[in-house]
Amino acid sequence: MSGYLELARLHAPVLTLLALLAGAALAFVSPSRRLAWVLGIAASIAAAVFSVDAALRVLVWGDAPIGAVEGLALRADGVSLFGAAALNTAGALVAITAGAFIAEASSRTGPYVMALLLCVVAGWSGALFASDALGVFAGAEIAWLASVAMVALSAERGALNGALRMLIAGGVGAALFLLGAALLWRAIGSTDVFYLSAALIRAPGLAASGVGLMLAGLALKAGAAPLNFWLGAAMGRASGPAVLALGVLGMLGGVFVIVRFAAHAAPAPALGAGVSAVLAALGAASVVIGSVQAVGARNLRRLAAYACVAQCGVALLCAALGSPAGFAAALVQAFATLAAMLALFTGAAIGVGGARSLDALDGMGRRAPLAGVAITASAISLMGAPLTLGFLGRWRLVEAGVGAGWWWAAGAVIVTSLAGVFFGGRLIERLYFRRAVATQEAGAGAWGIAGAPAMISAIAAICLGFAPTLLLRAADAATAFVAGGGP
């Protein structure tokens, strides 16, 4: 029995993907939306168990790393283990919360929505575990096309406009990535991600251009500013599950893939400076533009999405440092953003249902106290208040940035926190200091446990800020695993 368990653990990346894709296939042919929801939850929890077990064993307990799987271009490194564990856990929580919306969806589209949600998680997980650029490309495109389809399945016609904008943006990103991968192949004779740091680069300019184009293609899908022109249209009109899939899983999945790719490319002398410059530019632009857009937003979902852009910008700035400390800080910041976004989106999903206006939050703290607590915890973490996960991510950036002489990175942290105080304060003020002017039909059709993820993610956003030892240890081990080849 233990032999089978060890065999299963050795193939954790494949099993993670298999659980998700098998769940997606079953959900797709499921005759009822409730059955599809249950199947989706089961598959995403199985994938989360596989990926979290692999991450804990390798990154925390120091077991032997998981090698390449024969016949498949999958290979786990520290960043992919960390990212896949975070993403699949978030995927399971999103799948549970999706019940709040699928209960109200039509019986025809409900199963499709669950199947596509699992495809989004599978795509980004596949991109994280891929050992070469082809796998990263295939995984990112599967996730992106599934996200587009989820947005297009929304009941409101405005979502079609957003889905088409997403499709155009993603297609341009795909074209850039494809050309970038070909340039990289020409320059180093391989598209293997693990080969990047040690490659004999015959044409440094060509290789740097290739990596730059690939990062730009991924940044388009991660919603990094100024390449996030599709975000407002897609998030503003999409249905609840699509917003959860795109705002929580899609954007953070893209950031984890970028961090992993950069962690392999940065040590190469011919690539390091270019990677750093691209990520610093994208990170700084995301912090500034995302913060301004979040402050000006009057649609709750757009506000959350733009706040996510600003937070992801901080993670990209961390990765731009190019040092192990910088990549560890990027992982901590991405995890903090994931927890805050989960709490915000799932809290809003349960508290105000499909409502989009900020007015829907008025008085929600009294009407739906648990959802109010989740949104408050998220807002405090987004502000970067001490003893929250958001503070931890930014503190790690300041530490790593000052160590490398990047004083301006501290300025970016201040901008993000100031904007966070503004829009986070607005959320809290509406929750507890205003009276509802209209009746909300929030969460009326939610199924049983659909509200649990909001509380779980809110507790994570706060408690892991109090006791961050495990998270910091895992992030440091993940970076060391990439840099040194072993945990």
Place this chain on the structure above:
Amino acid sequence: MVSADPILARLLLAMATTLLLIGVIAAWTSTNLVKRVVGLLFAMLGALVGAAALAAPAALLMLGAGVALGYFLVAAALIVRVQEAYGAVEAAELDSADGVDEPAEPKA
């Protein structure tokens, strides 16, 4: 093999890059959704030709062609649904219809 002749390969790469740029510009600036999708397909075709000129592995080219086909199919389905829902495929008409659907929010 295209890469056997470096001059031809560079010429092809330059043409492919130009095609990609034209496609990207058309996809971003065109007001008609069908033209946007055609621009996107040109951009993807440019990337594929560029990859071929750089002697990229066959797996990458096949994957790129498959992804381009996937985008085309999803785009075609979306345009049909947009036409059914809005009765138009002009971006300006869609944006103005969306503005009617979502009236301006009152000041906080």
